[in-house]
Amino acid sequence: MKFLSVFSTSLLALCQLAAAEEAPQRLAKRASLQQVNGFGSNPSGAKMFIYVPNNVAAKPAVVVAIHHCQGTGTSYYQSTPYARLADQHGFIVIYPESPYSGTCWDVSSTATLTHNGGANSNSIANMVTYTLGKYGADASRVYVTGSSSGAMMTNVMAATYPDMFAAGSVYNGVPAGCFYTGTVNGWNSTCSQGNSRATPEQWAATVRKMYPGYAGAYPRLQIYHGGSDTTLYPQNYNETIKEWAGVDGYNYQAPTQTLDRTPIQQCTKYVFGDRLQGIYCPSIGHTVPVQGEEDLKWFGIIGGGGGSNPGTPATTTTAAPTASPTNGNGGGSGGCAAAQWAQCGGQGYTGCKTCASPFTCKASNEWYSQCV
Numbered sequence: 001m002k003f004l005s006v007f008s009t010s011l012l013a014l015c016q017l018a019a020a021e022e023a024p025q026r027l028a029k030r031a032s033l034q035q036v037n038g039f040g041s042n043p044s045g046a047k048m049f050i051y052v053p054n055n056v057a058a059k060p061a062v063v064v065a066i067h068h069c070q071g072t073g074t075s076y077y078q079s080t081p082y083a084r085l086a087d088q089h090g091f092i093v094i095y096p097e098s099p100y101s102g103t104c105w106d107v108s109s110t111a112t113l114t115h116n117g118g119a120n121s122n123s124i125a126n127m128v129t130y131t132l133g134k135y136g137a138d139a140s141r142v143y144v145t146g147s148s149s150g151a152m153m154t155n156v157m158a159a160t161y162p163d164m165f166a167a168g169s170v171y172n173g174v175p176a177g178c179f180y181t182g183t184v185n186g187w188n189s190t191c192s193q194g195n196s197r198a199t200p201e202q203w204a205a206t207v208r209k210m211y212p213g214y215a216g217a218y219p220r221l222q223i224y225h226g227g228s229d230t231t232l233y234p235q236n237y238n239e240t241i242k243e244w245a246g247v248d249g250y251n252y253q254a255p256t257q258t259l260d261r262t263p264i265q266q267c268t269k270y271v272f273g274d275r276l277q278g279i280y281c282p283s284i285g286h287t288v289p290v291q292g293e294e295d296l297k298w299f300g301i302i303g304g305g306g307g308s309n310p311g312t313p314a315t316t317t318t319a320a321p322t323a324s325p326t327n328g329n330g331g332g333s334g335g336c337a338a339a340q341w342a343q344c345g346g347q348g349y350t351g352c353k354t355c356a357s358p359f360t361c362k363a364s365n366e367w368y369s370q371c372v
């Protein structure tokens with residue numbers, strides 16, 4: 001009897017131990033980011049990373065989240081809220097990674113600005129096609145978003161693969177086609193500095209040329225931009241709005257709604273119609289911080305999207321301060337500190353060249369260095 005009770009006590013203890021070990025594991029269990037090789041034709045050599053949450057939905061939605069210059073698939077996975085939100089809502093996130101030194105995206109070659117043109121945009125589209133097949137994902141709920149160079153690419157994906165994406169969110173980019181140089185991974189200063197200007201009709205023609213013969217709808221788009229952006233000048237906000245207003249047939253000068261302090265305190269939201277919203281944030285530089293939940297609402301992954309939603313004024317979002325040269329001679333060492341992700345150098349750049357601790361200034365190309 002004695003033996004038995006000792007035995008059963010220790011058995012119980014063992015079970016408790018096992019339960020105790022299992023419980024926190026169950027709570028903490030998270031999927032991890034995976035690199036995918038062999039996702040299909042990859043003419044431009046871009047890398048593919050994917051986050052599939054453990055509780056992935058049946059027929060899940062897919063979000064393509066595209067990094068900025070100096071970013072990687074892994075860094076954008078870590079610095080944006082999409083994977084955490086995927087855990088909550090069961091969608092899949094694809095994080096493409098640029099193959100180029102400095103990791104800007106090719107948004108400048110004729111090939112990338114062409115549907116099935118065999119460059120970066122084509123590689124990213126093939127990542128989506130692979131994901132739809134492998135996970136039985138919902139082809140009618142594929143979305144695209146990105147910051148800076150990734151925002152430029154978001155506009156390019158919307159223009160070159162309009163039938164693939166239902167909606168997109170653009171954080172401080174330039175219009176699709178604006179960065180054209182005719183070279184792979186080029187840098188177009190005319191565009192970055194806000195001097196590539198066109199009418200809505202001209203921009204719409206630029207978009208349509210990227211997928212000749214396509215007559216369907218283009219993705220619904222939200223265009224975020226900081227009005228103090230000295231990397232991709234604020235005029236690029238206005239040009240991007242003109243571009244998609246031209247495509248969608250809206251009057252870019254006549255928003256149907258203007259919502260102050262939406263979705264965050266520093267921004268005003270301009271609603272042009274069901275398919276286009278602009279969010280302009282005068283005091284914010286490069287770039288507007290990603291608003292993950294707002295994106296999901298806009299995409300329709302969670303409720304509350306659409307034009308009339310005023311959102312909640314955020315108290316937690318911190319805008320990246322604009323680099324402000326205080327020594328009057330274009331930065332150097334004294335008195336200024338460019339924030340993380342801010343520009344800190346490059347041809348023609350006259351702003352602050354010192355990065356706030358602990359960030360260092362790294363060249364993406366000869367025109368653009370960034371604090372990372």
Ligand SMILES: *[C@@H]1O[C@H](CO)[C@@H](O)[C@H](O)[C@H]1NC(C)=O
Nearest residue numbers: 178179180181188190191196
């Ligand atoms: C820069 O892009 C504009 C269109 O936005 C184009 O007209 C111009 O030729 C491009 N510049 C270079 C150097 O390719």
Ligand SMILES: *[C@@H]1O[C@H](CO)[C@@H](O)[C@H](O)[C@H]1NC(C)=O
Nearest residue numbers: 234235237238239270278280
């Ligand atoms: C660009 O758009 C913003 C927001 O609507 C506006 O405040 C600004 O005046 C526009 N800039 C130009 C040059 O039209």
